[in-house]
Amino acid sequence: MLTWAGIICQNGLCITPCHHGREFIYLGGMVVTKSRQVSLRNKSILGLENMTVAEMELVLDTAKEMKNIIDRDIKKVPTLRGKSIINLFFEPSTRTRTSFELAGKYLGADVVNITTSASSVVKGESLRDTLMTVEAMGVDVIVMRHQAEGAAHYAANTVSPLIINAGDGAHEHPTQGLLDMFTIKQYKGNLQGLKIAIIGDILHSRVARSNIWGLKKMGADIHIAGPQTLLPRFIEQTGIHVHNRVEDALEAADVVNVLRIQLERQKKGLFPSAREYARIFGINQVRLALAKPDALIMHPGPMNRGLEIAPDVAYSEKSAIQEQVKNGLAIRMALLFLVLMGGKNIETIA
Amino acid sequence: MKLLLKAGRIINPVNNTDEIGDILIMDGKIAEIGPELSCEGAAVYQASGLVIAPGLIDMHVHLREPGLEAKEDIASGTRAAAAGGFTTIACMPNTKPVVDNSILVSGILQRAEDEGVVRVKVIGALSKGQEGKELAEVGDMVYAGAVAISDDGHYVDNAELLLNGLEYLARFDSPIISHAEDEALAGDGFMHEGAVSAMLGIKGRPAVAEDIAVARDILLAEYTGGSVHIAHVSSKGAVELIRQAKKRGVRVTAEVTPHHLALTDDVVATFDTATKVNPPLRSADHLEALLAGLKDGTIDAIACDHAPHAFEEKDREYRFAPSGFAGLETSLGVILTKLYHTGKFTLNEIIERMTAAPARILKLNSGKLEVGVPADLTIIDPDYEWIVDSKRFYTRGKHTPFDGMKLKGKAVATIVNGNLIMQNGEVHE
Ligand SMILES: [Zn+2]
Numbered sequence: 001m002l003t004w005a006g007i008i009c010q011n012g013l014c015i016t017p018c019h020h021g022r023e024f025i026y027l028g029g030m031v032v033t034k035s036r037q038v039s040l041r042n043k044s045i046l047g048l049e050n051m052t053v054a055e056m057e058l059v060l061d062t063a064k065e066m067k068n069i070i071d072r073d074i075k076k077v078p079t080l081r082g083k084s085i086i087n088l089f090f091e092p093s094t095r096t097r098t099s100f101e102l103a104g105k106y107l108g109a110d111v112v113n114i115t116t117s118a119s120s121v122v123k124g125e126s127l128r129d130t131l132m133t134v135e136a137m138g139v140d141v142i143v144m145r146h147q148a149e150g151a152a153h154y155a156a157n158t159v160s161p162l163i164i165n166a167g168d169g170a171h172e173h174p175t176q177g178l179l180d181m182f183t184i185k186q187y188k189g190n191l192q193g194l195k196i197a198i199i200g201d202i203l204h205s206r207v208a209r210s211n212i213w214g215l216k217k218m219g220a221d222i223h224i225a226g227p228q229t230l231l232p233r234f235i236e237q238t239g240i241h242v243h244n245r246v247e248d249a250l251e252a253a254d255v256v257n258v259l260r261i262q263l264e265r266q267k268k269g270l271f272p273s274a275r276e277y278a279r280i281f282g283i284n285q286v287r288l289a290l291a292k293p294d295a296l297i298m299h300p301g302p303m304n305r306g307l308e309i310a311p312d313v314a315y316s317e318k319s320a321i322q323e324q325v326k327n328g329l330a331i332r333m334a335l336l337f338l339v340l341m342g343g344k345n346i347e348t349i350a
Numbered sequence: 351m352k353l354l355l356k357a358g359r360i361i362n363p364v365n366n367t368d369e370i371g372d373i374l375i376m377d378g379k380i381a382e383i384g385p386e387l388s389c390e391g392a393a394v395y396q397a398s399g400l401v402i403a404p405g406l407i408d409m410h411v412h413l414r415e416p417g418l419e420a421k422e423d424i425a426s427g428t429r430a431a432a433a434g435g436f437t438t439i440a441c442m443p444n445t446k447p448v449v450d451n452s453i454l455v456s457g458i459l460q461r462a463e464d465e466g467v468v469r470v471k472v473i474g475a476l477s478k479g480q481e482g483k484e485l486a487e488v489g490d491m492v493y494a495g496a497v498a499i500s501d502d503g504h505y506v507d508n509a510e511l512l513l514n515g516l517e518y519l520a521r522f523d524s525p526i527i528s529h530a531e532d533e534a535l536a537g538d539g540f541m542h543e544g545a546v547s548a549m550l551g552i553k554g555r556p557a558v559a560e561d562i563a564v565a566r567d568i569l570l571a572e573y574t575g576g577s578v579h580i581a582h583v584s585s586k587g588a589v590e591l592i593r594q595a596k597k598r599g600v601r602v603t604a605e606v607t608p609h610h611l612a613l614t615d616d617v618v619a620t621f622d623t624a625t626k627v628n629p630p631l632r633s634a635d636h637l638e639a640l641l642a643g644l645k646d647g648t649i650d651a652i653a654c655d656h657a658p659h660a661f662e663e664k665d666r667e668y669r670f671a672p673s674g675f676a677g678l679e680t681s682l683g684v685i686l687t688k689l690y691h692t693g694k695f696t697l698n699e700i701i702e703r704m705t706a707a708p709a710r711i712l713k714l715n716s717g718k719l720e721v722g723v724p725a726d727l728t729i730i731d732p733d734y735e736w737i738v739d740s741k742r743f744y745t746r747g748k749h750t751p752f753d754g755m756k757l758k759g760k761a762v763a764t765i766v767n768g769n770l771i772m773q774n775g776e777v778h779e
Contacts, residue, residue: 049549127666148667149551150621169669170551209551232548233556 041342047172177210200259225249358397363702405437405726417446435761516576561587586639658747686759
């Protein structure tokens, strides 16, 4: 399965999609690295349900390299020069859109944003026509956020540019799933056997679903908890543990991933009040004491401090919430690089 | 015009017979049934190796005319019926405008006479505009020829409306057909609620929404002595409720669709809008209960709920696509493949549920083979293997979850009123 790839590295920067650091061999300006024969080149990223463990590991390893670029003074590399990426957002999202935009720009690609208010969607144009218009403009990648589950799948079946799903309804948010995995790995070394508690509104959460798909494949032990009204019925059939007492999920957890609660759910009668939610299901220091002493706290953002998470938890030394944002950028750089370049053409990194 | 069907396997579920013989058709009627018939000047149809059945009846079809002709019209829908082996179809009133008065009933019957190729029966709306508020002129519609009354497409949320409808219609001896799914529980869902919906993040239409609705409909039928027919039963709870009600003597009948008997909710995972339908495709435990219910007579009839939509309406996000798909041209093939060739049902049982049973529910003088009745017959090759190709459909609705599927069994000829209107898949003008 292992092949050898020769890479010219002129300025000490080398992006390889697939190496483990210790496998590097330096030969007088030439870096030789082992590369796996798994590739994401020309693949759309629709969800972690469809990704193999090898593919996910490839992304995580590549993101490690990308993170080095983010930390440099001059962040721009010309790897994706001449490639164009469009952020097609049918739902407002400053965070994810900005993250993809910077990811593309750091790698030298041209990035254009289209959001609902600016697009022709308001005029009643069909998704097919919007996609075909974007396709006709010759873009290489469409990063798409849409309120309807399966919209990214529809796009991938409809037009030729590669699709990266930036969230489709309550279905999947694969880059968030990958960045959460990357963050856990960063602090815990690996994912196998970790007890991971996901707390809050699982029912409406694409973050939760991508986490469940990805982490399950990586061998983690997943426990979800929240008000019963916000847990999908029958989800236990997928082999995860379901609790309506948050405390049961937190017990000896290695990781606590707290999801955002949207207040409109309260209006639909799914829980009685924000006050009651915070009191019974919110993550505070007292509840957190049930988890392992070195438990990691995560949140996909944006947070409702004092509702699903207490401020002293969000800003504690156990919190990886800021790091998640940085890792999100690295993951998105890695994905754009992998689907467009596939780990070949590495000489274009001057 | 004389037509002699030679050496076919004649299956007549009304008297449970299954034997080789000939059928002579004269002047649009069955003139003789027996062995080795002959008749001077008759056209001969060689039916050896084929099944001759009473003309198939589908009691749940959306012809979409008037007003929704981008989806279907009487001309295209009746041709689809002929291609699928159906000689009689009953059309639902959720058109634009809604068929809620006798003029519209008469108008559709007239247009079907002019432009249709199979027999069309009309189902009138229960409430004016299908708005679920005021009772429509149901008696007048029955007098104009409506064979049943229904607000199909919507559940009759207002129990008092259904109660009044059942009592009022007792005088006219016409059943109310119910699309039974509680709106508050199922209204904003768009697939079966189960393990698949849990991981797709799609809001579910829980089976209990159907169970509750069926229970209420049964209780009202029992209370009024009226007759209710449950359309497209899809949940195991509903099957059990109907089974118990029939034991108590409640006047309840039921139908099931080929898609609910053949497919489960995991086909939704592709987000193919051709899998979106109400009630939704459910999990395997429900499918098994439907098969058992159809076998033991709890469910009377098979009806396909032919619900075509224009291509562009279905070509969109799963959430926003309309529910329903074409069914007339795949119905028999799916049923024979999944019920007959699996050994679960005999041909006689299948044909009974596609002919005599709907005729009994709608009180039609068809669904049987006997001398003197109008010659509506379907000739079936139960072993014919074919692949579903929606591009070749007569219906305008090109979406079907069976597209590309290999099926075994097909109608090879359709005879309406003594006329051979379809042969080998081709509908004659
Ligand atoms: Zn219906």
